[in-house]
Amino acid sequence: MERTTNAFGRIPCEMLRLLMLPSKGLMVLETLSLALRHVDYGAQREHNEVFERSFLRALSQFLIREGGVWDADVSDGWSWVYGTFSDELLRALEVVRPKVEAVRSSWNQIITKSVMQSEFSDDSHTSGTTQISSRRHSVSGRTIASMHGTGGLLSGGRSHKSHQKRSTLNAEMSNEDGVDGRQKALVSVGAAMARRLQEGIAQSKEKTKFAWSEKHGQKLGTALELVVSTATRPKELERNLFRLAQRHVELGVKPAHLKVFESCLFDLLAVNLSAAAFESAQLAWKWLWDIVERTFVQVLVNWETMQTSLTASWEVISQRADSAVKVARTFHNTLLDRVMVFRSMFKKRDEALALVFAKALQLLVDCVHDSSLIETELEKISVMHCKFDLQAWHFEIFGQILLETLQESGGQAWCDDYTEAWSMLYGMASQTFLEAIDSSRTSLCSALLQGSTKKVKEALSKAPRGERAASALQVGVGRRQLSPLLWALRDMHLEVLEILLSDILTIRADRQCFYYGVDDLWKRCPAILDALVEFAPHLLEPLLDGHMWVSRETTDGLRRVNLWVQYIYGNPEELEHVFAGPLGTLVERLPETHIEVFRHPVISETVNLKWHQFGRRRLIAVSLQQITCLVSYLVVSMSGDLSLWLRLCACALWGTITAIQLAHGCYIAVWEACTQRCTSLDFKLCRLKVPRSLCQFFVQLRLVCCLLSLLLIETMVVTCFESRSDARCLDGDHASPRVLSASVAFLQWIQMAELFKLHGKMAAVVLLGKAMMEDALRFMMGLGLWLIAVGASLHKLQDDETRPQNGFSSAYNLFAHVLGVGTDTDLTYYESSEAFDAVVRIVYLGALWVSVVPILNVLIAAMVSTYSKAESMTLGLAIKARAGFVLRMEDMLRFKRRLHFFKDAGFDMALAFSEHDRGPSGGISMMCDTLQLKEHGSFGRRVGAVLFFSGETGTDQPWPSHDIPLLVNHVNTVSEKLPSQELHRELLSELRVIRDATSRARAASASREPVAAPPVEVTLQTLAAVAEASTDQHCFLAVEGRIYDVGAYLQNHPGGSSVLTSGRGKDVSEPFRAAHSQLLRAREALAQLPVLGILSHGDAPPESTVTKVFV
Incomplete structure (x- = not known):
């Protein structure tokens, strides 16, 4: 629709251009080219009369709004222009239409015949053909390198730091059709x-x-x-x-x-x-x-x-100008000095802009030798320029100055062949740019370029209901398909992004079916969650809110809740590996400040679904192995209380399970390294890729425990063969070093903490304990370094007789005193010393004061902050810990097993909205009590979130006008507006427009600079109501289709103020023309006032003998 509007806007200029061509032959050729485009429109001669009336009426309205005059002479002139042009066009159309129809008909016959031959081929050929995929086409998130922004190439399974180093967010899409x-x-x-x-x-x-x-x-x-x-x-x-x-x-x-x-x-x-x-x-x-x-x-x-010619000319320019940057700088200066309009387009500094021009010139030269650059780099750059409202004349001036600059840089070596070659090359590039820019002149593209939420809503409201979600997810710019979601996120138009997400994820229904865009969202823009995690994590909850619905009806204290979690779960057929899916992205890359996202019902229920399918069973199996090892270790360590053979059997069981766990852990690590399932660890000086499983705390703990346990078992078993006494056999305390025995004992018990994951809130202790230990260790290291330095000073201050041989004794005593675990000898040690003079006392007391007051207080404050933060994030951390575990377990499953669990989840069944209504499939449905619905705010925000329209049905019909229920602001809107509400809003809107225009008129009269108000259509009823409600200082009236406030002329009007006040709130066009003998001067006086609006078409003044006015 928007492209058609733009084309109609260029019709008058195109008519005049064709009629002003120097010869009849040129006009015929141009008209034939234009007629070809009208074949697809289905234009006929019987349409000409209707189109002529519409064209003249639209042109007259435009002239009136822009301040022009539409009279009989202008109308007759444009009628002649249209008649002459339409006759030539229709004659050309009658010539080319039969040819186009014959070509298309014969080509379709050939294709149809080929299709039939393919269908009736023998079975051997049929079995080898590729069948149409039953799934809908998927859309990947390939990049447009030219689309500058604040993001990067979005791909799963990468570290958060690597994404921060990128500077490009991608918006291009590519269809993988069958x-x-x-x-x-x-x-x-x-x-x-x-x-x-x-x-x-x-x-x-x-x-x-x-x-x-x-x-x-x-x-x-x-x-x-x-x-x-x-x-x-x-x-x-x-x-x-x-x-x-x-x-x-x-x-x-x-x-x-x-x-x-x-x-x-x-x-x-x-x-x-x-x-x-x-x-x-x-x-x-x-x-x-x-x-x-x-x-x-x-x-x-x-x-x-x-x-x-291009290669030779570029060599000449490079030799004379030394570098392409100098040529680009000269071109840039000439362009901006000669054409001022380009100054407002280019925001970069002059030197940076010259470098950009130099790269563009080099790209043009490269396109001659490598034609693939036209479809890659050149088209990418053209997409960047869609935000500028560039016209064909911009490129003409640009090319003219470019050729002049190149000719000047080439000097006497420049020839006409070089000019012709560069003209041809530039014509090819400008056509590529114009194609992309013309295709972007749609309502949605214009709204995205301007970042206007109002225009985005208007563009979406025009789309057919069957294609509304698709239109919000994919727009065409040139030959490229771009994602409006990533486009808005790239330009940081977050309000536009909110509108698009809300509209896509709004559930609408008519009398035939439901319309829900969650499938289109994930199939056409699968990188949306990665992009939100990276650049707008606060929009994750609104995105997830759109994946759920809560019923208003309560049955036996329970309400139905539908969660569309199919794409959060991850289809094994579409994911390369488990951590590349949405849930893996959240586990690996979600910032800790947004850990509450894991508490969202969509995420928590997805994790619970995987937990009940295979995660819980796998954790119990691992825990049973650990418990068996622990029990065997306890049996072996009970020397003397149990028989030797029972302890030997326990030792053999312990060693066997430990060896199996160690071998399995090594196998998983090698498999992950071979399949590129690695995590990049940045150690400042270097970066290492480590298998993902080796980055898990309990996996590391288990491998270390297995190694130490095998070493301890070997030591104890060897002792049995070397010692003749049964008392020494399998005695770890005597047969092995105490450090080894103590380490194994500690690790055997601490591994049992992984069992906490079986319980929801206990799983948070696993993550919190690690964070608290890191904080304590960091502060203890600082405190220890400080006390060692002070202790070394105290050690040197003591005399030789009382100075201990160990230089760390003073630091140890001071450390024990600070922690409150020292004895009295810690103080008497210094008091008995003759060297305990004033200097030593000052150093000692200063060290205690600095250690106890600032450092320990900071440590305590940090620990308190960690505890308070942990209390608010307990459930989120618990779900994250469980999610990480189930993803690791799923990643180790075979593909067929994973696919079995995915199909067993029942995502292909339609979810019920009520006993009789079946909605979209792709999720799970459950009954929740009122207490569960209060656990998270999203349940209340999505109660009855279905907009039902009982009007006309059909996928090609747009939805009736309605407000988009924003997921971000959680606004509950009504699906349909009453006529009285529509009228009331329209009246208020008109009143506000006139009020704002009046305030601008006052400011304009004070500065003697008239300010024009936007042309808004106002009815005579509204004008009369406003005039009646206004004060005596204002006088609103309509003259020749325009509304003015002539209050400034009340005191100075030649005919007196009563002449003006008598027409307040009325259309005074006829009295205005009859009373002023010098009509032009009167109109000039009115032109100095701001135009507050225009009369609507129904209230337009009638035609007069002097002037025809079409409003």
């Missing part, structure tokens, strides 16, 4: 064409530089489809042919080969079409082939010359 029947037919037709072409070229004198393959056949079918589909879009057809021809130059294709191609093409048509169909379509295909051949020949002949 191969359908038409695509197979194109490949088949292309292969048949390639075989004929290969035989024809082999018989011709001109040989190609490339070897024929199956890919050439596939590309031929696609190229023919491209030519046929763009036959009614001349500019797009010319650009596509230009790029195709450029690639064929690199393949060594000559103009003589085109004759062979033409012959093969018509042979293909003759074979696949009937005689009558071929005869009727032959002339049409000849017409289309002439267009293709003309473009190809032009490129094939001129491209090599252009390559040589």
Whole structure:
């Protein structure tokens, strides 16, 4: 719709341009090109009269709003322009429409015949063909390197620090579609064409530089489809042919080969079409082939010359100007000095902008030698310029100054061939830019570029209900598909992002079905959660709120809750590994400040689902092994109380389980290293990639315990064979070092803390204990270093007689005194010393004061802060600990096992909204009591979150006007507005507009600078109400379709103030024209006042004999 509006806005200029061409022949050629675009519109001669009336009326309204005058002479002039133009266009349309229809009809016959042949092929060929995937197409988050912002390439399983180093957030999308029947037919037709072409070229004198393959056949079918589909879009057809021809130059294709191609093409048509169909379509295909051949020949002949000229000219410029930066700097200065409008577009510093221009020039030169850069780098840069409202004349001026700068830099060595080559290259680049910019002139793209929430809502409201979610998730810019969500996040338009997310995740329903965008969200923009974690984690809860629904009805004290958790769970068929999914992203990359996200019902229930499927069973199995090892260790350590054979059996069981655990841990680590399941650890000086399992605290603890246990078992068993006494056998306290025995005893018991994960809140102790120990260790290290330094000073202050041999004795005594665990001798040790003079006392007391007051208080404060923080995050930490465990267990499962659990979850069943209503599938449904619903605020925010519309049904119908229930602000909106409310809001809006315009008028009169108010349509009833409510200082009236406040003329009006006050709140157009003999001067006086609005169409003044006014 928006593109059509923009096209209509350019119609008057296009009409005048065509009629002002120097010759009739040029106008006919241009009109033929324009007529091709009107074939798809279905334009007919009977539409001409209706279109003429609409065109003249719209043009008159525009002129009135812009301050112009629409009279009889202007109307007659534009009527003649339209009549002349439309006659030429319709004649051209009647010429080209039969040709286009003949080409398309014959091409569809060939494709249909190929499809039927493919369907009726024998079973051996059918079994080898690729079937259409039953799943919907997925959309990946590939990057647009040119789309600058604050993000990076979003991929799962990467560390948070690596993402902070990137400076680009990606918004491009690419569809991975399955191969359908038409695509197979194109490949088949292309292969048949390639075989004929290969035989024809082999018989011709001109040989190609490339070897024929199956890919050439596939590309031929696609190229023919491209030519046929763009036959009614001349500019797009010319650009596509230009790029195709450029690639064929690199393949060594000559103009003589085109004759062979033409012959093969018509042979293909003759074979696949009937005689009558071929005869009727032959002339049409000849017409289309002439267009293709003309473009190809032009490129094939001129491209090599252009390559040589561009390379030579660039060498000349580089030699004279020393570097491309100097040329770019000269070009930049000339551009900004000559055209002031470019100054407001470019915000960078001059030197930085010159470097950008230099890179752009180098890219243009590189495009000549590598045509793939046109579709990659050049189109990426063109997407960046969509935010500027660039027109064709901008590129004309830009190219003119560029050629002048290059010619000046080239000096006397510059020639006309260089100018022609650069003109051709710049024309190709400017067309690429214009194609991308023109395609971005849609309502949603404009709203995204401006960051306007109001325009985003308006753009979404125009979309059909069946495509509303898709339109909010994918927009086309040029030949690229961009994600509006990532686009808004890249530009940090978070309010726009909130509107888009809320609209997509709003559940709407009509009398036929439900409309819910959660499937489209995850299939078209799977990187959304990664992006939010990285750049806007506060929007995670609103995103998750959109994945749930709570019923208003209560049955036996329970309410139904639906959670769409399929994509949070992660489909094994779509994920490379478990931690690449949404849940893995939250576990590995979510900042600790947003740990409460794990308490959200969508996340917690997903974790519980995996926990009950396989996590709990796996933890119990691991815990049983640890308990068995602990019991065996206790039996072995009971020397003398149990028989030797029982202890030997326990020792063998202990050693066997320990060896199995150690081997399994090493196997998992090696498997993770081979499959790139690693975590990057940054040690400041270096970065290491470590298997993910080795980064887990309890895995590290288990491996260390297994190694020490095996060493202890070996020591005790060896003692049994060396010692003759049974009392010494398996006695760890005597057979092994005490440190080894103590370490094994400590590790055997501390491993049991992993059992805390079986309980929800106890699992938080695992993470909190580690954080508290790190804080305590950090402060103890600082305190110890301080006390050692003070102790060394005290040691040197003592005399030789009382100084102990160990230099750390003073530090130890001081440390014990600070911690309050020392004895009296710690003080008497210094008091008995003769050297305990005033200096020693000062040092000692100062050390105690600094240690006890600042350092220990800071430690205590940190511990208190950790405890208070832990108390508020206990449940979130517990769910995170459990989530990390279940993901590690799932990652170790085989693919078939993971897929079994995924299908067993029942995500393919539709979730019930009530006894009779079945909503979208992809989640779980459960009954919750009122106490559970109070545990998290999202339950209250999503009560009855379904907007039902009982009006017209149909996927092609837009939704009735309604407010979007924002997930972020948690606003409960009504699905439909009453007519009285609509009227009341409209009246208030008009009153506010007039009030604001009046205040601007006062400021304008004070500064003697008139300020124009925005043109707002106002009814006569509203104008009368405002005039009645206004004070005597104001006088609102309508003159010739415009509303003014003429209160400034009440005292100085020649006819007196009563003349003006008598028309207050009325349309005084006729009295105004009748009372003023010098109408132009009166209008000039009115023009100095701000226009507060315009009358609506129904209240517009009637036509007069002097002036025609269309409002």
